Amino acid sequence: xxxxxxxxxxxxxxxxxxxxxxxxxxxxxxxxxxxxxxxxxxxxxxxxxxxxxxxxxxxxxxxxxxxxxxxxxxxxxxxxxxxxxxxxxxxxxxxxxxxxxxxxxxxxxxxxxxxxxxxxxxxxxxxxxxxxxxxxxxxxxxxxxxxxxxxxxxxxxxxxxxxxxxxxxxxxxxxxxxxxxxxxxxxxxxxxxxxxxxxxxxxxxxxxxxxxxxxxxxxxxxxxxxxxxxxxxxxxxxxxxxxxxxxxxxxxx
Numbered sequence: 001x002x003x004x005x006x007x008x009x010x011x012x013x014x015x016x017x018x019x020x021x022x023x024x025x026x027x028x029x030x031x032x033x034x035x036x037x038x039x040x041x042x043x044x045x046x047x048x049x050x051x052x053x054x055x056x057x058x059x060x061x062x063x064x065x066x067x068x069x070x071x072x073x074x075x076x077x078x079x080x081x082x083x084x085x086x087x088x089x090x091x092x093x094x095x096x097x098x099x100x101x102x103x104x105x106x107x108x109x110x111x112x113x114x115x116x117x118x119x120x121x122x123x124x125x126x127x128x129x130x131x132x133x134x135x136x137x138x139x140x141x142x143x144x145x146x147x148x149x150x151x152x153x154x155x156x157x158x159x160x161x162x163x164x165x166x167x168x169x170x171x172x173x174x175x176x177x178x179x180x181x182x183x184x185x186x187x188x189x190x191x192x193x194x195x196x197x198x199x200x201x202x203x204x205x206x207x208x209x210x211x212x213x214x215x216x217x218x219x220x221x222x223x224x225x226x227x228x229x230x231x232x233x234x235x236x237x238x239x240x241x242x243x244x245x246x247x248x249x250x251x252x253x
Contacts, residue, residue: 127157127220127229130250134234136242142195142202148240151206155247156197157190157220164199165251166191167223172203174216176236181205181216196246205236209243212236220249 046055139150153172157165166189173185186203193202205216213235220229234245 130248135246139244152204153245154202156199159251169221211238
């Protein structure tokens with residue numbers, strides 16, 4: 001009897017059995033390589049952009065830099081240290097701008113002259129009183145909200161050509177109602193009260209009108225504290241119609 005061909009196959013022969021363990025290791029190797037590639041990609045991405053959403057440890061956010069405005073000093077006009085003697089042009093009180101209000105509004109201000117006693121200016125000073133100073137007007141012309149609860153002196157300084165002079169120091173001192181004003185005086189710079197002109201100044205003396213005769217004085221100085229005018233005495237009145245003293249100065253050389 002003829003034998004079948006399968007009778008010669010040995011069932012224990014391992015050469016004919018597929019290697020299943022090798023296939024499993026190959027799959028694990030491929031899986032490990034794929035995971036490694038993904039990790040490398042993630043690490044590179046986080047390195048390039050550490051603020052990416054899937055980064056579990058993002059760096060702290062830097063605060064926004066604050067931009068501060070840099071102040072630019074505004075130059076001020078001051079009188080030169082030495083004035084060259086020259087002929088002074090004729091100036092009249094109408095050439096001085098005593099207010100930034102409209103001309104028709106100034107016509108309604110009642111100007112009351114002071115006493116007839118003429119102030120005597122001594123010394124050789126480059127700045128003197130302007131013609132017509134001092135004048136006395138109601139403070140409500142410039143401070144209508146305060147009524148009569150105010151007393152002060154104001155004005156401005158002009159140069160030889162009638163132009164305003166900014167940055168000079170106005171000093172006011174003396175006694176008012178038996179008490180010294182200021183500590184020891186009151187200071188103000190020209191150009192800080194432009195209601196009286198581009199080089200205007202204003203110094204408050206009290207919260208009410210108080211009468212005084214020859215106990216108060218005013219003087220113009222440069223920024224170094226050197227006097228440019230003599231000490232000019234002026235009076236005050238216990239009168240709501242004369243509680244603002246207008247004093248203008250002019251340069252003569």
